[in-house]
Amino acid sequence: MTKYPFLVSNPVPLSTRVEELRAIEQSQRFTNFGPVNDRLQQRFVDELFDGRGGCIAVANATLGLMIAIRDATMRFERDPRRRLAIIPSFTFAATAHAALWCNLQPLFCEVDPDTWLPDERHIEMLLEQYGEQVAVLLPYATFGNSLDLGRYDAIAAKWDVPVVVDAAASLGSKDAAGRQFGSGSKHPVIYSMHATKSFAAHEGGIVYSEDLALLQRLRQMSNFGFDASRVVTMHGMNAKLSEVGALSAAEKLSEFASVVEHRRELVETYHRELPMLQWQRPAGTALAYQFCPARTHERRNDLVAAMAARGVELRTYFDPPLHKQEFFAERSVSTELPVTEKLSRNVISLPVHDLMSNEDAAAIAQVLREAVTLSS
Numbered sequence: 001m002t003k004y005p006f007l008v009s010n011p012v013p014l015s016t017r018v019e020e021l022r023a024i025e026q027s028q029r030f031t032n033f034g035p036v037n038d039r040l041q042q043r044f045v046d047e048l049f050d051g052r053g054g055c056i057a058v059a060n061a062t063l064g065l066m067i068a069i070r071d072a073t074m075r076f077e078r079d080p081r082r083r084l085a086i087i088p089s090f091t092f093a094a095t096a097h098a099a100l101w102c103n104l105q106p107l108f109c110e111v112d113p114d115t116w117l118p119d120e121r122h123i124e125m126l127l128e129q130y131g132e133q134v135a136v137l138l139p140y141a142t143f144g145n146s147l148d149l150g151r152y153d154a155i156a157a158k159w160d161v162p163v164v165v166d167a168a169a170s171l172g173s174k175d176a177a178g179r180q181f182g183s184g185s186k187h188p189v190i191y192s193m194h195a196t197k198s199f200a201a202h203e204g205g206i207v208y209s210e211d212l213a214l215l216q217r218l219r220q221m222s223n224f225g226f227d228a229s230r231v232v233t234m235h236g237m238n239a240k241l242s243e244v245g246a247l248s249a250a251e252k253l254s255e256f257a258s259v260v261e262h263r264r265e266l267v268e269t270y271h272r273e274l275p276m277l278q279w280q281r282p283a284g285t286a287l288a289y290q291f292c293p294a295r296t297h298e299r300r301n302d303l304v305a306a307m308a309a310r311g312v313e314l315r316t317y318f319d320p321p322l323h324k325q326e327f328f329a330e331r332s333v334s335t336e337l338p339v340t341e342k343l344s345r346n347v348i349s350l351p352v353h354d355l356m357s358n359e360d361a362a363a364i365a366q367v368l369r370e371a372v373t374l375s376s
């Protein structure tokens with residue numbers, strides 16, 4: 001019996017927001033850039049990004065990535081050599097799917113063994129080797145950790161290659177300067193508001209950038225590529241967020257600071273109670289935890305099974321990494337990725353969710369200590 005499930009989604013219950021739902025119905029604006037979407041975007045800019053730059057809301061982060069990649073690589077559309085997207089293998093499937101949907105082929109890069117962020121030195125090696133074939137860099141801010149975006153500015157300028165940032169788990173994470181991760185980026189930065197993320201709406205995504213012209217293009221692309229007179233002038237699809245979706249996100253934004261703080265306390269409990277695990281090294285000043293990832297030196301699968309037998313559900317993100325999955329392997333350029341393979345074999349994720357208490361985290365830590373003692 002699972003006493004401690006890995007995941008408990010906690011979007012704001014809209015059954016308690018009947019007035020707001022009725023207002024949407026009365027407005028007769030259900031989608032297509034309605035007022036709830038407009039307010040949400042402005043609140044993101046004001047409340048998370050210090051009033052700098054802009055945001056567009058999208059139906060989910062995967063669609064946000066797809067339109068951002070399509071826009072970033074438009075200038076290579078007629079260049080058959082530019083077909084590669086540099087992506088870490090240690091990420092969620094959506095990053096690579098988004099590239100494949102844009103007719104690009106993943107070229108997997110390595111991660112840093114401590115921060116688990118994409119390894120920029122390896123990215124530069126790949127650029128040396130594949131230079132003219134690379135159409136875009138798609139770094140993932142691993143588990144909400146902060147990428148050094150200044151470094152990506154320099155790489156982008158040196159190699160004349162665009163950057164799209166997968167920051168799916170980064171809402172609430174602070175960079176080295178203490179600002180919301182992504183702040184000030186001239187590249188598009190894409191965040192998820194999926195029900196399983198710490199910023200739990202139902203479905204939803206945010207694309208942030210300081211480049212407002214870029215956001216204007218993405219907004220048009222998210223609505224079939226229509227210009228003001230409903231003539232298609234670019235690639236398009238439907239990536240818009242509904243008004244009810246925007247309401248769910250706006251309600252979460254109002255409570256989000258306390259969500260992040262609560263999750264930080266749970267992770268602190270794990271860190272204190274489990275000195276035998278190795279933690280991801282933070283590169284910024286704060287992480288918004290979707291769960292608590294760690295490296296174990298035990299036999300990982302035995303440990304996961306022993307925990308499950310004791311009622312604690314663990315996960316093993318990201319194992320297998322993308323390059324080890326046949327579907328992606330057949331459609332990518334293979335490189336040697338020893339750090340990624342070792343990390344993915346050792347990684348475990350401990351439960352972190354809004355409805356857990358610090359006592360729950362301490363109890364899970366106790367179960368894990370017992371499981372480790374018995375197995376060694």
Ligand SMILES: *Cc1c(COP(=O)(O)O)cnc(C)c1O
Binds near residue numbers: 061140169191192
């Ligand atoms: C969750 C996630 C996504 C996709 O987000 P959706 O909003 O569910 O589309 C993309 N990349 C990474 C790394 C993720 O964890």
